Amino acid sequence: MAYRSRRVEAVARKESPGVLWAIQPAEPTTVRASTDIDPAIPLRARNGDTEAFAELVEFFHMRCLRYARYLLGDEEDAEEAVQDTFVRVYDHLDQFRSDARFEPWLFRILANRCRTARERRRRRESLVITGELPAVAADAPQPSLDMLEEVEAALESLPAEQREAFLLRHVEDLSYEDMAVITGVRLSALRMRVKRACDALRTRLQQEM
Amino acid sequence: MTLRRLFLISLASGAAASVAHAQAARLDASADLGLRRAVEREVVAARAIGLPERLLIAKANEGIAKRATPKRITDAVAALGKRLQVARDQLAPNPSEDEIAAGADALYVGVPAPILKKMRAAWPDRSLALPLGVLTELVAKGLPANRAAQVVTDLMARGATNVQLYALAQSVQGDVAAGWAPEAALDLRARGVMSLLPPAPAASAFTNPRRP
Amino acid sequence: MMDAHDELIERVAALLRRRQSPNPRLVARVLDAVDGRPRRWWRSVAWPSAPFTYAASTLAAAGLLIGFLSHEASDAAADRAAMAAPGAQALPVLPVARDARAAALVPVQFTLRDVRASQVALVGDFNGWSQTATLLEPGNEPGTWSVTVPLASGRHVYAFVVDGQQWMADPRAPKARDLDFGRENSVLIVQAP
Numbered sequence: 001m002a003y004r005s006r007r008v009e010a011v012a013r014k015e016s017p018g019v020l021w022a023i024q025p026a027e028p029t030t031v032r033a034s035t036d037i038d039p040a041i042p043l044r045a046r047n048g049d050t051e052a053f054a055e056l057v058e059f060f061h062m063r064c065l066r067y068a069r070y071l072l073g074d075e076e077d078a079e080e081a082v083q084d085t086f087v088r089v090y091d092h093l094d095q096f097r098s099d100a101r102f103e104p105w106l107f108r109i110l111a112n113r114c115r116t117a118r119e120r121r122r123r124r125e126s127l128v129i130t131g132e133l134p135a136v137a138a139d140a141p142q143p144s145l146d147m148l149e150e151v152e153a154a155l156e157s158l159p160a161e162q163r164e165a166f167l168l169r170h171v172e173d174l175s176y177e178d179m180a181v182i183t184g185v186r187l188s189a190l191r192m193r194v195k196r197a198c199d200a201l202r203t204r205l206q207q208e209m
Numbered sequence: 210m211t212l213r214r215l216f217l218i219s220l221a222s223g224a225a226a227s228v229a230h231a232q233a234a235r236l237d238a239s240a241d242l243g244l245r246r247a248v249e250r251e252v253v254a255a256r257a258i259g260l261p262e263r264l265l266i267a268k269a270n271e272g273i274a275k276r277a278t279p280k281r282i283t284d285a286v287a288a289l290g291k292r293l294q295v296a297r298d299q300l301a302p303n304p305s306e307d308e309i310a311a312g313a314d315a316l317y318v319g320v321p322a323p324i325l326k327k328m329r330a331a332w333p334d335r336s337l338a339l340p341l342g343v344l345t346e347l348v349a350k351g352l353p354a355n356r357a358a359q360v361v362t363d364l365m366a367r368g369a370t371n372v373q374l375y376a377l378a379q380s381v382q383g384d385v386a387a388g389w390a391p392e393a394a395l396d397l398r399a400r401g402v403m404s405l406l407p408p409a410p411a412a413s414a415f416t417n418p419r420r421p
Numbered sequence: 422m423m424d425a426h427d428e429l430i431e432r433v434a435a436l437l438r439r440r441q442s443p444n445p446r447l448v449a450r451v452l453d454a455v456d457g458r459p460r461r462w463w464r465s466v467a468w469p470s471a472p473f474t475y476a477a478s479t480l481a482a483a484g485l486l487i488g489f490l491s492h493e494a495s496d497a498a499a500d501r502a503a504m505a506a507p508g509a510q511a512l513p514v515l516p517v518a519r520d521a522r523a524a525a526l527v528p529v530q531f532t533l534r535d536v537r538a539s540q541v542a543l544v545g546d547f548n549g550w551s552q553t554a555t556l557l558e559p560g561n562e563p564g565t566w567s568v569t570v571p572l573a574s575g576r577h578v579y580a581f582v583v584d585g586q587q588w589m590a591d592p593r594a595p596k597a598r599d600l601d602f603g604r605e606n607s608v609l610i611v612q613a614p
């Protein structure tokens with residue numbers, strides 16, 4: 001893995017001395033541990049164990065916040081969406097099947113909450129009457145930002161569907177099967193969205209200089 | 210107490226909620242958190258498919274009483290869970306908890322699963338707890354499973370009672386203790402019980418190539 | 422099927438992934454929000470020790486799978502579809518007491534001679550191997566201990582635990598090998614006369 005990173009860095013520096021080389025190499029682990037929680041815990045929560053529910057929130061809230069934050073682009077909206085998500089989980093735990101996996105079930109609720117939040121914000125923004133167009137268009141070149149902000153801006157420039165697919169696949173590391181359950185979208189359409197997202201990100205990030 | 214305070218307290222004390230259940234046995238208080246969690250996992254899985262969870266807790270308690278390592282205990286509980294499931298399936302429909310437990314014991318000593326099904330076919334409406342126990346004990350004492358199963362199911366099909374099967378087991382046990390070879394003892398005692406039973410009907414449900 | 426291998430994307434993803442930090446304020450707000458909320462536990466009550474019939478639970482599982490995969494446009498419906506459990510409540514099946522005599526219990530006396538013991542517990546499959554449930558009582562003659570326990574007909578394994586720590590098989594009973602933990606149990610078959 002270390003060898004691969006070094007080689008890629010060398011290639012990157014040679015071919016496109018732009019943003020690429022500044023990105024830190026990925027963590028040295030190639031085998032990702034399971035991201036789902038111990039299956040006993042949601043079942044205990046379902047059976048009324050309040051500590052188990054608290055454990056669920058503890059375990060997943062960071063990832064949920066991360067996803068919501070990237071999807072919605074706003075910290076406050078993200079927190080509200082995540083809070084709503086867990087309250088819904090609490091209300092509907094009795095319907096969680098004992099042989100199901102908790103992670104996709106949770107992300108389905110989260111994805112829905114985020115979609116609702118986005119709808120709400122769009123409706124809110126469309127009601128604001130502005131005398132003039134926003135000074136800076138969404139994808140106009142920005143002054144130089146730090147790396148993460150660069151990447152986040154690139155992410156935000158994606159259409160919502162592609163952003164959602166990209167986050168679920170590459171940041172949350174979920175399988176396409178799980179994603180289909182979470183979003184209700186066909187596998188082939190999801191693959192297309194992820195591909196388009198990657199192409200767009202690649203283009204944008206390689207352009208930056 | 211609010212949920213939040215409970216959450217904070219639980220973080221501090223690391224206590225895990227025990228799986229309390231009206232009928233269930235309780236896990237020994239000396240079980241540490243890791244073991245408790247592992248056992249709860251098995252218990253929850255068993256409960257989800259309707260298996261008697263108290264048997265799993267009992268197995269864990271057995272391990273605790275024997276000072277076994279947590280790993281051995283959780284392995285044993287998991288293995289029992291699988292046996293219970295197989296026993297439940299083979300003894301269908303509607304096996305009682307005692308039957309499931311007895312079936313799991315039989316599997317434990319090496320009785321092949323299909324034999325449980327055969328026994329159920331021989332006695333569809335009577336509890337198999339005792340016959341299974343007899344078979345388990347015979348096999349545990351060294352009798353080949355298929356031979357012992359054949360004898361027991363033949364006796365069952367011919368109308369032997371629980372009391373007679375029990376007497377068979379006791380006698381064989383005594384004979385083996387006195388130095389008899391298990392197979393010889395079984396053969397002899399089975400004949401004894403058979404001689405008390407009504408003759409076999411013309412068409413038997415079980416084929417026995419040894420019988421003329 | 423894997424996505425095309427892409428170093429840049431991997432790095433972008435790694436970068437994005439790294440940004441996650443705990444937010445205890447949010448956790449506390451969530452827990453406050455659900456505290457005292459009514460829960461609909463009655464819908465998922467686990468019936469105690471009642472074995473589901475195999476057929477019913479398979480059908481229920483199939484029904485759940487179909488419900489789980491369906492997708493509906495509206496928001497609330499989308500959540501509901503994810504959690505759909507149509508008719509999945511397996512009916513509780515009470516254990517069938519085949520043969521009334523088999524259900525009858527037989528009183529069995531367990532005895533032990535141990536002059537040095539100050540406490541003797543009986544542990545076995547009939548009391549969940551609890552070290553506190555069944556203590557033997559001292560007899561008139563010093564060092565004798567006994568207890569009588571009603572047992573269901575069938576095979577039982579058991580042993581004694583002396584003074585809360587010493588595992589002891591019944592010296593007067595046949596042994597049963599213990600493949601799980603390596604310490605022999607005693608075995609006993611019970612049947613009503």
